[in-house]
Amino acid sequence: MPTIKFNSVYLDSSSIVGSKMEKEGPLANCFDILYDDLYCNERTYEKGELHLLKDAFSFTFKKSDYKEKDIGIMFGGDLLNQITSSSYISSLYNIPFVGTFSACSSFALTLGLAASYIESNYVNNAIAFTSSSNATAERQFRYPLEYGVQKKETTTYTVTGASCAILTNSIRDIKVTSFTIGRVIDSGLKDASDMGNIMAISAYDTIKTHFKDMNIDHTYYDLILTGDLSYYGKKTLLNLFKRDNIELDNYDDCGLIIYDRENQKVFAGGSGCACSALVTLGYVKEKLLKREYKKVLIVSTGALLSTTSIGQKETIPSIAHAISLEVY
Amino acid sequence: MPTIKFNSVYLDSSSIVGSKMEKEGPLANCFDILYDDLYCNERTYEKGELHLLKDAFSFTFKKSDYKEKDIGIMFGGDLLNQITSSSYISSLYNIPFVGTFSACSSFALTLGLAASYIESNYVNNAIAFTSSSNATAERQFRYPLEYGVQKKETTTYTVTGASCAILTNSIRDIKVTSFTIGRVIDSGLKDASDMGNIMAISAYDTIKTHFKDMNIDHTYYDLILTGDLSYYGKKTLLNLFKRDNIELDNYDDCGLIIYDRENQKVFAGGSGCACSALVTLGYVKEKLLKREYKKVLIVSTGALLSTTSIGQKETIPSIAHAISLEVY
Numbered sequence: 001m002p003t004i005k006f007n008s009v010y011l012d013s014s015s016i017v018g019s020k021m022e023k024e025g026p027l028a029n030c031f032d033i034l035y036d037d038l039y040c041n042e043r044t045y046e047k048g049e050l051h052l053l054k055d056a057f058s059f060t061f062k063k064s065d066y067k068e069k070d071i072g073i074m075f076g077g078d079l080l081n082q083i084t085s086s087s088y089i090s091s092l093y094n095i096p097f098v099g100t101f102s103a104c105s106s107f108a109l110t111l112g113l114a115a116s117y118i119e120s121n122y123v124n125n126a127i128a129f130t131s132s133s134n135a136t137a138e139r140q141f142r143y144p145l146e147y148g149v150q151k152k153e154t155t156t157y158t159v160t161g162a163s164c165a166i167l168t169n170s171i172r173d174i175k176v177t178s179f180t181i182g183r184v185i186d187s188g189l190k191d192a193s194d195m196g197n198i199m200a201i202s203a204y205d206t207i208k209t210h211f212k213d214m215n216i217d218h219t220y221y222d223l224i225l226t227g228d229l230s231y232y233g234k235k236t237l238l239n240l241f242k243r244d245n246i247e248l249d250n251y252d253d254c255g256l257i258i259y260d261r262e263n264q265k266v267f268a269g270g271s272g273c274a275c276s277a278l279v280t281l282g283y284v285k286e287k288l289l290k291r292e293y294k295k296v297l298i299v300s301t302g303a304l305l306s307t308t309s310i311g312q313k314e315t316i317p318s319i320a321h322a323i324s325l326e327v328y
Numbered sequence: 329m330p331t332i333k334f335n336s337v338y339l340d341s342s343s344i345v346g347s348k349m350e351k352e353g354p355l356a357n358c359f360d361i362l363y364d365d366l367y368c369n370e371r372t373y374e375k376g377e378l379h380l381l382k383d384a385f386s387f388t389f390k391k392s393d394y395k396e397k398d399i400g401i402m403f404g405g406d407l408l409n410q411i412t413s414s415s416y417i418s419s420l421y422n423i424p425f426v427g428t429f430s431a432c433s434s435f436a437l438t439l440g441l442a443a444s445y446i447e448s449n450y451v452n453n454a455i456a457f458t459s460s461s462n463a464t465a466e467r468q469f470r471y472p473l474e475y476g477v478q479k480k481e482t483t484t485y486t487v488t489g490a491s492c493a494i495l496t497n498s499i500r501d502i503k504v505t506s507f508t509i510g511r512v513i514d515s516g517l518k519d520a521s522d523m524g525n526i527m528a529i530s531a532y533d534t535i536k537t538h539f540k541d542m543n544i545d546h547t548y549y550d551l552i553l554t555g556d557l558s559y560y561g562k563k564t565l566l567n568l569f570k571r572d573n574i575e576l577d578n579y580d581d582c583g584l585i586i587y588d589r590e591n592q593k594v595f596a597g598g599s600g601c602a603c604s605a606l607v608t609l610g611y612v613k614e615k616l617l618k619r620e621y622k623k624v625l626i627v628s629t630g631a632l633l634s635t636t637s638i639g640q641k642e643t644i645p646s647i648a649h650a651i652s653l654e655v656y
Contacts, residue, residue, distance in 0.1 A: 002400075002401070002424035004450055019341070025460070045641055046636060046637070046640060047600065073509060077429070080409070080634065080636070081409040081634040081636060082409070082429060082431065082632060082633065082634040082637075083429045083633045083636065084632065084633070084636065084637045084642075086646075087512055087632035088514070088642075088644050089644065090511070090512035090645075091512040091513065093646040094511055095510035095511060096330035096510060096511050096525060096646065097509070097511055097512050098428065098430075098437065098441070098509060099428060099429045099430045099437075099647075100427060100428055100429065101405070101410060101427045101428065101429040102426075102427045103410065109427075110427065113426070113441075116445070116448065116450065117444070119448070120352075120444065120447070120448035121451075122332055122444065122448075135584075139332035140636070179400060181424035181425070182424060183418070183421075183422055183423060183424050183425055184415055184418035184423070184425050185419065185421040186416070186419035186522065213430060231577045269542035270433075302606075304410065304412065304427075305410065306408065306409040306410040306412045307409065308374060308408070308409060308468070309374070309410075309412045312372055314374075314412075317415050317416065317418075317419040319415075319425065319427075323378070325340075
């Protein structure tokens with residue numbers, strides 16, 4: 001620990017779904033369905049987020065031979081208070097459920113936990129899922145969308161989308177090879193409008209730990225992706241590695257891939273639980289299957305704040321979990 | 329699945345701490361420290377809850393030979409939005425952290441996840457922790473304490489306390505023998521003032537699954553404990569088993585053990601993440617060490633609601649996870 005190596009875990013069927021901004025973004029072709037607004041055919045934004053999860057689950061099963069009874073366990077998490085989106089989707093499936101909260105780092109965490117349960121032979125197949133919605137997150141963490149509150153340059157735009165992935169011990173093209181569980185770091189930073197810079201420190205810590213535990217350096221990977229560090233956090237992460245004389249030339253951030261920052265109003269980039277999930281299960285998965293990339297490290301990043309902690313002027317701790325995907 | 333059997337996981341050092349109501353309750357002697365109010369020497373209730381966690385961690389380490397570096401991973405969760413109590417306590421330890429959210433069923437879930445990581449040889453020693461506070465929970469989920477809002481008869485009183493437990497693969501007196509992961513059940517119920525009855529259905533489902541998976545019946549255990557079903561939920565659970573012609577005569581609820589319902593103003597009983605944690609690591613652990621009980625099943629129960637889901641008049645799904653402890 002903290003890095004677990006897997007010998008027999010594979011990524012099988014998965015689905016990603018999104019909304020308007022994702023439809024207008026550069027990865028639109030990777031999605032199973034894209035809605036034209038944040039309601040996604042429902043009456044409330046929260047039901048809209050659940051609708052996306054329902055779609056992601058349906059497509060994942062539809063694209064595979066797995067039935068509900070084949071899945072031994074599922075791990076999920078989202079951004080809403082008491083992860084209600086995850087609870088409601090889980091109530092629709094007769095599958096044991098482990099609820100996680102790790103803010104925007106939920107994707108790598110749930111994937112890693114699912115993989116470790118498969119590697120241990122507790123189950124043959126497991127689901128990892130996550131979701132976020134710009135509308136539900138904005139009104140919970142910041143202000144209702146209708147207020148049109150002015151944003152700071154360093155603010156990110158929460159991705160609206162959901163993902164579902166089946167991991168299995170049956171041999172498939174993409175292998176899940178390792179999982180580095182992050183520790184919580186509190187650097188004393190407090191600016192909830194600049195979470196990229198806060199989380200960059202956690203990403204740096206987890207990537208360094210991963211390299212050390214695996215006895216590799218950054219050149220091992222074709223691509224290293226952080227979850228949602230934004231334009232500013234990405235710069236910070238690159239600078240942190242430069243201090244160690246490491247030029248991270250194979251690195252990018254999912255929040256800068258899912259949107260076209262030049263032409264879409266996303267401020268410093270995309271963020272949210274769905275950000276690293278959609279980019280990994282959309283863009284990265286495609287590239288791996290085509291063997292354009294063979295080894296990718298996904299480092300989902302999370303800022304661990306609540307409106308109460310911010311209101312009480314407390315610090316914002318952060319965490320990052322990493323998972324590696326490889327093809328041969 | 330969903331029940332995992334463990335061969336080499338033991339409960340080692342642990343600590344429970346609490347506040348005024350717990351001090352006035354029947355289990356006061358089991359605690360490492362008990363405060364006289366909900367602030368626990370801090371300026372805010374949230375800092376108070378964190379203070380309890382800090383104490384629980386300190387006592388757990390102090391009562392053992394383990395150092396921070398000996399712990400491979402920790403699993404924690406609490407009731408607050410974005411589990412901030414768990415994040416802040418984790419930021420004080422250089423240990424990989426998995427954040428969970430499972431409402432008041434967090435205790436059995438974190439214990440079970442920690443045990444499964446030890447059984448798989450991913451780590452030798454792991455921590456499971458949880459906390460809840462009447463003051464932080466009341467103002468987040470209901471109304472500020474100062475309002476003195478009138479309560480329904482079926483309302484429960486959130487326990488103020490924190491727990492920390494070290495699980496290990498080194499042989500100790502108390503063995504963690506199995507872990508049944510619950511599924512989310514949505515019965516369509518909506519009364520947030522009567523969560524005991526909602527969760528009773530989940531407890532019933534998980535206990536039945538546990539018996540089936542383990543090929544045992546209720547007589548296998550000296551004691552079966554649910555987390556926080558309250559006076560009313562306990563009755564419901566007994567009735568559900570009666571329908572199956574099972575007289576659950578070795579059953580009680582932690583929320584009815586931690587407080588003296590006749591003489592303390594706790595309405596239908598105690599509840600919260602800390603409820604099953606304090607009763608298990610206090611009362612049950614002592615009885616096991618004295619061999620007064622040899623086999624105990626702990627079924628922590630959780631109601632998966634948020635103020636948003638209640639405000640939108642949505643249903644309240646629930647979940648229950650079970651863990652068994654045995655001595656020889």
